[in-house]
Amino acid sequence: MSETAAILGPQVAVGERKAPRGKRLAEHPLVQLTIVRFLETLREPEALFWIFAFPILLAAGLGIAFRNRPAEVLKIATITPELTQSLQREKLLAVQQLDMATAEEALRTGKVALLAVPGPNGAVVYRYDDTNPEGRAARMLADRAVQQAAGRVDPVSSTDVLMREPGSRYIDFLIPGLLGMNLMGSAIWGMGFTVVDARRKKLLKRLVATPMPKQYFLLSYVLSRILMLVAEVGIVLGFGAWIFHVPVRGSLLHLAVVCLLGSLTFSALGLLLASRAKTIEAASGLMNAVMLPMWIASGVFFSAQRFPDVVQPIIKALPLTAAIDALRANMLQGANLVQLAPQMAVLSAWLVVCFVLALKLFRWR
């Protein structure tokens, strides 16, 4: 008897095969498929970069670029010591005294926002670009300093109270947007590329040739997605809270529900996009065509309200808009799930439609 026969044992006649014995949980096909799916993602450094590092780099970059600066100091130039002296009274202005040619050059190249030169009869001429907000602000500050230096007294006294609350800054707006974008990207790419790649390599066909229950295959994607989701959301939120003190005012549980529903919806969309494609190129084109409009229109980086009223209903019906609106409302306004019902309804509708269509269209080979 050969080694093979020893391991496989004698052949049993038809009908004599052992009844399926109780399996340990780790041997369950769904558990195995999920583990494998999870390992494959972890062993893909590029995927990990896009899922974890990219949103943080983006948040850090944009957070720094658009940080609310403490009372910005505007640079201006003069050509006489008298003007320099009067303008230096204003703390929000940094005054440089230059010769005329250098001063004009500095204004032209934007190194200074405004150039103040003496006019006839003790007048002052301000030269600046009125389409530049810094130029206009410098004009007002400079004029106030010049007038006060000349003895003007304001008839009404005024005091400033400064508001710098977390929750109303750009970074507070941005983090929920990035979170939504990340939910969409990782679900669609994670689903789309791997399914199409497995189809291209005939791995899907090989799996269908086993007794694997087909629904387990799709379910394993969802389960491994949820595992990744915890890390994904946690990292972006944690980063926002730790570095920028971005608040989460709503219930964390409700936030988790929004993230879960969003991720499931985008996974279903990814599955639909990957249901037929046979090449990575085809799938990639399709995914970008679907995602790009949403990156722009759904309010990731700037408010979707900026688009004309006519297209607002369309924008509101996009899944990414719904996801981001819900995330922002939860994190910044503390909205609960009842208040988020419209967004949840939009996401659920997309989930059902995409999933049903995907199952109808899906090709294993």
Add this chain to the structure above:
Amino acid sequence: MSGLASKPALRVTGLRKAYQDVVAVNGLDLEVRAGECFGLLGPNGAGKTTTVEICEGLTAPDSGEVELLGLHWASDEKQLRQRLGIQLQDTQLSEKLTVYETLRLFRSFFDQGPGADEAIALVQLEEKKNSRVGNLSGGQKQRLALACALVGDPDFLFLDEPTTGLDPQARRQLWELIEQFKSSGRTILLTTHYMDEAERLCERVAIMDNGKQIALGTARELIASICAEHMVAFSAGTNAGALDIPALRKINGIRDVRSENGTVEMQVTELHLAVPALLAELARQSIPLTELSTHSATLEDVFVSLTGRHLRDE
């Protein structure tokens, strides 16, 4: 075993399958006996893979019937899947998983069979157990694919071109594994376009061409059917044009003469008589020989004699 032997393990009748404008399988009948290794032989595009995939329940035929282990795909899919071992042509298993992880996954789909470790031992991949699939050689990947087909302890094993693209050493190693599996008494359907593979592994062989079976029998029977035991080939080099082929056909013991690109191939029954006569005839025609070789007739020669083409022609 005796109960199984009375009934064919696989019976295919009147199988037809057409893709858009190509008829891949055109009225095929096959019978694979329980416990035998049956070879489906033919050039690329003969319809082997389509036939096998219909038998595996992966492709629906346009018409015809498949009865596998006494079961039918329409009614017994679940049961059949548990009992089949399948190796598809050029499946790429996930490169990021290790050999062990891959087999553990495939094992989880089956109710019974050897464990992942045992399956690794079956195909002698113990040293590569924790290597990523992407780092395996072609032969190792094929052995892993074979192990994936064996983890369900199959009663019927489908192997679709298991050694295509492998170097000779890797092929021999795979053949040894398949022979071991055969010795456990299970049934194998193997497709190949390597004649030596079929001759070595298969009890019976069906030769397919253009979606049809053109010959069936043991390798020995098929070779005997062309009534020639030997093949003689010579090259006439630049003088090929001057060669008088009809004169060669008249030589005693030479059955068939075929000329291609200056190389002449002949089927020969009595080598000891035919070769001296051939040399004499060539001398008479003043054709200098640049090369002369003989070999025992193979299934390749059977195919050439049946179709006028070589198997490996694309």
